[in-house]
Amino acid sequence: MTNPKGRFGIHGGQYIPETLMNAVIELEQAYDRYKADPDFNRELTALFNNYAGRPSRLYFAEKLTRELGGAKIYLKREDLNHTGAHKINNVLGQALLAKKMGKTRLIAETGAGQHGVATATAAALMDMECVVFMGEEDTRRQALNVYKMKLLGADVVPVRTGTATLKDAVSEAMREWTTRIADTHYCLGSVMGPHPFPTIVRDFQAVISKEIKEQMLEAEGRLPDVVMACVGGGSNAIGSFYHFIEDSSVRLIGCEAAGRGIDTFETAATISTGRLGIFHGMKSYFCQDENGQIAPVYSISAGLDYPGVGPEHAHLYDIGRAEYVAITDEQAVNAFEYLSRTEGIIPAIESSHAIAYAMELAPTMDKDKTIVVTVSGRGDKDCAAIARYRGEDIYE
Amino acid sequence: MSNIQKAFRSGKAFIPFITCGDPDLATTEAVVKEAVKNGADLIELGIPFSDPTAEGPVIQGANIRALSGGITTNQIFDFVRKLRQEVTIPLVFMTYANVVFSYGAEKFISTCAEVGIDGLILPDIPFEEKEEFLPFCHQYGVDLISLIAPTSSNRIGMITKEAEGFIYLVSSLGVTGVRNEINTDLQSIVSIIREHTDIPVAIGFGISKPEQAKAMSAFADGVIVGSAIIRLLEQHGTSAAKPVGEYVKSMKDAVSN
Numbered sequence: 230m231t232n233p234k235g236r237f238g239i240h241g242g243q244y245i246p247e248t249l250m251n252a253v254i255e256l257e258q259a260y261d262r263y264k265a266d267p268d269f270n271r272e273l274t275a276l277f278n279n280y281a282g283r284p285s286r287l288y289f290a291e292k293l294t295r296e297l298g299g300a301k302i303y304l305k306r307e308d309l310n311h312t313g314a315h316k317i318n319n320v321l322g323q324a325l326l327a328k329k330m331g332k333t334r335l336i337a338e339t340g341a342g343q344h345g346v347a348t349a350t351a352a353a354l355m356d357m358e359c360v361v362f363m364g365e366e367d368t369r370r371q372a373l374n375v376y377k378m379k380l381l382g383a384d385v386v387p388v389r390t391g392t393a394t395l396k397d398a399v400s401e402a403m404r405e406w407t408t409r410i411a412d413t414h415y416c417l418g419s420v421m422g423p424h425p426f427p428t429i430v431r432d433f434q435a436v437i438s439k440e441i442k443e444q445m446l447e448a449e450g451r452l453p454d455v456v457m458a459c460v461g462g463g464s465n466a467i468g469s470f471y472h473f474i475e476d477s478s479v480r481l482i483g484c485e486a487a488g489r490g491i492d493t494f495e496t497a498a499t500i501s502t503g504r505l506g507i508f509h510g511m512k513s514y515f516c517q518d519e520n521g522q523i524a525p526v527y528s529i530s531a532g533l534d535y536p537g538v539g540p541e542h543a544h545l546y547d548i549g550r551a552e553y554v555a556i557t558d559e560q561a562v563n564a565f566e567y568l569s570r571t572e573g574i575i576p577a578i579e580s581s582h583a584i585a586y587a588m589e590l591a592p593t594m595d596k597d598k599t600i601v602v603t604v605s606g607r608g609d610k611d612c613a614a615i616a617r618y619r620g621e622d623i624y625e
Numbered sequence: 626m627s628n629i630q631k632a633f634r635s636g637k638a639f640i641p642f643i644t645c646g647d648p649d650l651a652t653t654e655a656v657v658k659e660a661v662k663n664g665a666d667l668i669e670l671g672i673p674f675s676d677p678t679a680e681g682p683v684i685q686g687a688n689i690r691a692l693s694g695g696i697t698t699n700q701i702f703d704f705v706r707k708l709r710q711e712v713t714i715p716l717v718f719m720t721y722a723n724v725v726f727s728y729g730a731e732k733f734i735s736t737c738a739e740v741g742i743d744g745l746i747l748p749d750i751p752f753e754e755k756e757e758f759l760p761f762c763h764q765y766g767v768d769l770i771s772l773i774a775p776t777s778s779n780r781i782g783m784i785t786k787e788a789e790g791f792i793y794l795v796s797s798l799g800v801t802g803v804r805n806e807i808n809t810d811l812q813s814i815v816s817i818i819r820e821h822t823d824i825p826v827a828i829g830f831g832i833s834k835p836e837q838a839k840a841m842s843a844f845a846d847g848v849i850v851g852s853a854i855i856r857l858l859e860q861h862g863t864s865a866a867k868p869v870g871e872y873v874k875s876m877k878d879a880v881s882n
Contacts, residue, residue, distance in 0.1 A: 243751060243753050244750060244751075244754055245749060245751060246678075246749060246751070247776075248798060249776075250752070250753070250777070251777070400678045404678060408798050409799075410776060410798065507721075508722075508723050509678070519727075520724065520727065521725075521726065521728065
């Protein structure tokens with residue numbers, strides 16, 4: 230769906246400093262070459278299967294289905310991947326690509342820390358240097374992941390500018406990339422930023438929907454009626470949607486973080502509250518004020534706490550192919566607890582936003598319908614924060 | 626010929642960068658007038674942005690100070706309108722794409738022309754994306770300034786062919802900020818640019834000292850200084866006009882000799 234200039238409808242593009250233009254052109258050329266290269270694909274598949282543990286399970290949540298009393302709910306278990314989230318899919322792809330390009334150093338931004346941990350993991354595996362930029366506020370919210378990254382040999386740089394969250398970590402990683410390009414690949418963690426990142430990251434995450442399709446055909450003999458996933462930048466969602474975009478019978482639903490509510494300023498629901506803008510290398514929807522200043526967004530989930538959304542989601546929204554709903558902190562926390570109790574699966578607080586909407590939608594659908602919810606990551610990292618949200622003073 | 630090129634007519638140009646509203650517009654006005662009095666040939670006025678990804682910590686600080694004072698794009702247009710009653714040297718805006726896009730590209734650029742802004746520098750708009758704004762720049766007679774970086778290499782011909790006003794040559798990799806040493810072979814980049822165009826070339830990023838400015842002006846048409854001036858604002862706040870004036874004089878002397 231990408232046109233040659235990296236556009237998804239009116240969204241996307243390459244709004245970056247001249248200093249980085251040859252770097253993204255070099256990346257685009259390398260990607261075009263390797264994505265068609267059988268050896269590259271063999272290596273990547275081997276890493277996916279033997280290292281990351283793919284294919285991930287599609288689990289029929291029978292008890293959840295029964296309790297909700299409507300559509301059959303399947304969970305796509307990206308939380309069972311090595312490092313505990315879907316992030317590893319993209320990182321293994323980009324790290325392998327960077328290695329082929331002769332790069333020896335990976336830099337990355339991280340919000341919840343899952344992408345940082347995945348990047349540090351791939352760097353350790355492939356013998357590359359690694360520096361991860363993380364908002365200082367997030368280093369506190371996700372202290373365990375900071376420890377993991379360091380354990381894996383990465384440097385973690387706390388970012389103190391702006392709101393000291395994911396947005397600022399992206400800005401700082403972009404600044405670092407302009408400083409050191411020759412040996413460094415910027416391993417962007419979501420389907421955002423300048424072309425070709427939204428396409429590259431989508432392609433590496435598209436394995437999720439490729440597997441869902443095969444697994445659903447095997448389990449049910451037909452396509453699912455609904456596929457849903459949480460959306461920050463939107464990488465697990467686009468990965469879950471991609472192979473269904475042409476299947477118009479499949480409803481695609483992205484679940485954004487409403488924070489304390491879309492009628493408050495403490496929200497990160499970009500499609501519900503944002504408007505068209507240009508930021509972080511792309512044209513898309515952004516939470517911003519009337520002067521075009523980017524808004525300080527909020528969500529309980531560090532991984533969804535971002536003021537923009539990937540350009541392909543913006544386009545799928547424009548053309549009406551995907552729907553986007555906003556889920557509050559409270560709904561997400563309820564879902565986090567509910568799935569833990571019902572199925573014995575502790576989902577990431579990010580993924581809990583998708584679970585929350587499934588809990589609303591399933592009872593309104595017939596019992597012969599099916600919903601696939603992508604559980605993008607595991608919730609161990611969130612336990613202390615959720616306990617605190619509920620007033621229990623637990624620290625990691 | 627564009628109005629901007631007047632800045633380069635009488636010898637090498639010195640171009641200070643000042644963030645509007647840092648810490649308030651009255652200070653910006655005083656600083657601009659003092660800079661003009663002390664020999665500034667063109668002034669780059671920054672419209673603050675919440676997330677200036679091409680800036681180092683010093684200019685990021687100026688953006689934060691200005692925005693925390695509640696400044697808006699309309700206030701800055703009014704400020705320039707008033708400034709133009711006295712200041713006649715070329716003025717350009719430096720800001721980020723979203724500030725212009727959010728205001729409405731045509732409305733922003735036509736207002737630039739109306740208040741007397743001669744050019745626009747948008748560090749997050751490379752050659753490939755300039756169609757977003759260029760047609761309006763041509764329609765209203767505002768030059769869209771092209772940037773060339775040490776990594777531009779094979780892109781220089783394409784960029785210079787369509788460049789207008791002046792070329793902003795970025796001295797080093799990375800973001801804005803004071804640097805002790807600049808290692809890029811800028812002289813050879815300038816000579817490549819010269820093969821393609823006659824429009825003036827001004828060098829910016831990292832320059833703070835008169836010796837550096839003098840060395841650059843040996844082969845470039847002008848020198849742009851941001852962070853070193855913003856540091857004076859950071860230090861002196863509302864009484865920065867005098868020290869900035871003195872600094873501008875020392876830099877102008879360095880590029881002229």
